[in-house]
Amino acid sequence: MIAQLRGRLISKELDHVVVEAQGVGYRVFISVNCFYALPEPPQEVTMLIYTNVREDAIHLFGFLTPLERRLFTLLLTVSGVGPKVALATLSGYAAPELAAAIAAADSKALSKIPGIGKKTAERIIVDLSDKAAVLLKDLTAGPVRRTPISGVDQDAVSALLNLGYKESDAEKAVQTARHNLGETAGLEDIVRAALKQMLKG
Numbered sequence: 001m002i003a004q005l006r007g008r009l010i011s012k013e014l015d016h017v018v019v020e021a022q023g024v025g026y027r028v029f030i031s032v033n034c035f036y037a038l039p040e041p042p043q044e045v046t047m048l049i050y051t052n053v054r055e056d057a058i059h060l061f062g063f064l065t066p067l068e069r070r071l072f073t074l075l076l077t078v079s080g081v082g083p084k085v086a087l088a089t090l091s092g093y094a095a096p097e098l099a100a101a102i103a104a105a106d107s108k109a110l111s112k113i114p115g116i117g118k119k120t121a122e123r124i125i126v127d128l129s130d131k132a133a134v135l136l137k138d139l140t141a142g143p144v145r146r147t148p149i150s151g152v153d154q155d156a157v158s159a160l161l162n163l164g165y166k167e168s169d170a171e172k173a174v175q176t177a178r179h180n181l182g183e184t185a186g187l188e189d190i191v192r193a194a195l196k197q198m199l200k201g
Helices: 034-038 067-073 083-092 095-105 107-111 118-140 151-162 166-183 186-201
Strands: 004-012 016-021 024-031 045-053 058-063
Touching: 004 024, 016 045, 024 058, 024 095, 034 083, 045 067, 058 067, 058 083, 067 083, 067 095, 067 118, 095 107, 095 118, 095 186, 107 118, 107 186, 118 186, 151 166, 166 186
Parallel strands: none
Antiparallel strands: 004 016, 004 045, 016 024, 045 058
16 A cells, blocks of 8 residues: 655646656545645655555545545545545645534534535534544644743644644634633633634634
8 A cells, every 4th residue: 555655746636646756657636725735846745645445446645744634534434425525525624624623513614515515514523523623632732832822822822833824813713712711711622712713714
């Protein structure tokens, strides 16, 4: 099984790329968010890969972050969700926002994604909400960057930075979450509320 691919980006389409590694061109299916995050050809790229083996084909699915690949593999465990639907889900929101929506059981947000109906959104939440919450907790437990905000709110902002959000957006969301939840709210509650706030835009 191919787990990682490093090579020269030959071509780049909205749903797939071709990466040349040691003279072989690999077609790799990607999400829309991955498409916009990738550089332009012919730059070198390193992609995390999920290999899907079928009787009639071997398909490669590429990701730029461990979170995106982890969410993809989790989505595949949901009944009725195949690789195409999983990629559509990852195309609807950035990986941190998608994880937050699933953890918050926000079926309305998921059902807005093209190709994801109400029933599919509900199945995703039922099967993955707890796993997504654990995933977010593990991510926010890593090393943090220092910000002008102090105490628990500083840690919350730093956790959002680790998830890939801009500092100004993270600070604003944390301040809103703190205002809504009060002074006694803990780190996990602040992070989750801030993620929901950013998901709503």
